[in-house]
Amino acid sequence: MSRARQSRTAPKGAGNEEFEPEKRRAILHAAVRVFAEKGYHGCRIADVARAANVAYGLVYHYFRNKDELLESVFAEQWTIFINALAAIDAGQGTAGDKIAGIFGFVFDVYKTAPSAVRVLILEVTRTPQGLRAGSTRETFEKAVGLVADVVRQGQARGELRADADPIVAAATILGGLELAVSGMVVGLVPASTEEEIDRVKNQVVGLALVGLRA
Template structure:
């Protein structure tokens, strides 16, 4: 499998840096190859084109978010704690990778509709796990069971997303991790039974 090959990872990591520093539209494959320390042609052994690189970057990184959230869901902790751990983990992963934060919060939004649809497909699995937390809370009486789950999902993910976008737009000048508690508290107050 190509994902297990070191050059594949080098190219994905290089693409994140190049896209974050230059913007998606100015991120030429040759710049990605140079950053990865590979020949331009090597890129095409792993990826069809620049769009494929971007989707692969998102899939590879999103897999980490999904794995972490699956682990959180397995824990014997309250719905509120699961929601907090999800928010905190989401923020931490982007806080620890400032280039990827720029790519997710700014560059992915500037792509064409077809690319955004593919990105939404990858994101769907993560949002389904969020739905599981919300359903659990509605079933156990922690969260208001009359809330429309789609609206609740949009509120939770949208709040996290907007908080991250503001942090990126302000050049990551403040401690994002300090916001986990406040975002969690706000969401819980809105959703509680």
């Protein structure tokens, strides 16, 4: 068996599940940093292994190649976002509070993990493989459905316009959110400090609610 093939097989003692999730997570987090710094096409698996402080072959134990590593990054981040939407949808508060909470969650992630947001915004548009894991029709439908449910709750309580189509409203909210964050990522919208990020968030939330409030 060649050294190349050996590097892709499970390392000795790989059955120890106690440590595997932590190592896999460390590799994913390192991949986010490396992808953000070098770009997907500019980085190598060796760069990710070095950033994660793990052996080169261990990356191949968890991921077949760089494509699968990027897909896993997308899938993990989308899962976090969907779970946050579900929690906001099921929580207490007015529809306006919940819509503000959706924006607040994403903008807080931008503050604490800008590299992850940068990878999601820039690499998903450049890498078709990313659309297979996370940015699928099913995922978009789930996100839109959760936000639409928030809109329906607001309509039922008389907080939001009854004539607004919940699906259209949800797509508009998520679309505005994506474009606002994209503007910050590429430097079009000033967001170098927490104060600037909060100012953008408050403006976007206000604009999103202007057309929806009853």
